[in-house]
Amino acid sequence: MIPPFETTFAVPLSCEDCIKDISGSLYKINGINKVNANLKEQLVSIEGTAAPSAIVEAIQATGRDAILRGTGKSNSAAVCILESHASHVENKVRGLVRMVQVASNLTIVDLSIRGLSPGTYHATVRETGDISEGPESTGPIWEAANAKKKGSPARGIFGTVEVGKGGVGTVFLDKPIEIWEMIGRSIVVAHQQDGKFDKNDADTLVGVIARSAGVWDNDKTVCSCSGKTVWEERKEQVDRGML
Incomplete structure (x- = not known):
């Protein structure tokens, strides 16, 4: 529970x-x-x-x-913005993964995607955070090799999410993982769980996992780099496809 x-x-x-x-x-x-x-x-x-x-x-x-x-608390939350690397896609941002560690070795995962073709998608954490070549440069599924030796599922296999006719899918999961273990790695969401990915597939998404603010850690009302308010930033994010 x-x-x-x-x-x-x-x-x-x-x-x-x-x-x-x-x-x-x-x-x-x-x-x-x-x-x-x-x-x-x-x-x-x-x-x-x-x-x-x-x-x-x-x-x-x-x-x-x-x-x-x-x-959550300080150093217990992470976020991953999922983007398409397909050259013909105009709005690259198509998903968001929010993660928060709520207990020792227990993290909840809130994944939302939109603008994708209907079907079943696999969400996996990859060994590296290199997304220079889209999903192809992210490496294997996190801890897949160790899991194979033990005969157990890899910790990097988050699960599946169903996308309906409207192109939207959400899933809420809990995993026996700590936030610090995932920072700097990447997440791939695709029709296939593993194998050779096609970065020009508009339905294949990838993003880097980054540390997120704890519940009282982010008191920003204006962006220090742009001078924009959080609401101006929000409008830009929505226009880019952010959920």
Whole structure:
């Protein structure tokens, strides 16, 4: 059983009615234990076991946007932006993987993809973070060699996600893995689990796993490099295909 964890989201809030509206929508989700909102800071904090993607969807259902600002404790969260390396694809970003370690040797994985052909996709962690040649340069599945010797599944095999007719797929998994073990590696999402990948296949995605902010580690309201607010950055990300 997954222990509860905390996530915080930046949400545009104008009054107490906004908080009531959002809270009502969130408490309809299974796995929500507590919702706290800070009108002044424009932040909503949620405690429970619900997937961050489900939380964002519930907030957006009220007509407001939401940006994930942090998940879990310091050094316990990671993120992977999944992109297509196909030359003919205009919007390269087609997926996002959020990961948070909620206990010793237990990490939850929240994977969302969109804009892909319907079917079953395999998500695997690869040995390296080299995506210079798309999925082909990422190396073998993480710890596949050791797993073969032991006769057990490789830890890098996350599982499958089903993409429907609308081109969208989501999956929420828990794995006996620690966050620090995955930082700097990569994730491949493709129709096939392993073998020779085709980087020009628009339905094959790849991204590098990077450390993400803990629940109180990211207080950014303006990007230090561009001077843009998080909402301006959010619009650009959505335009690029970010979930």
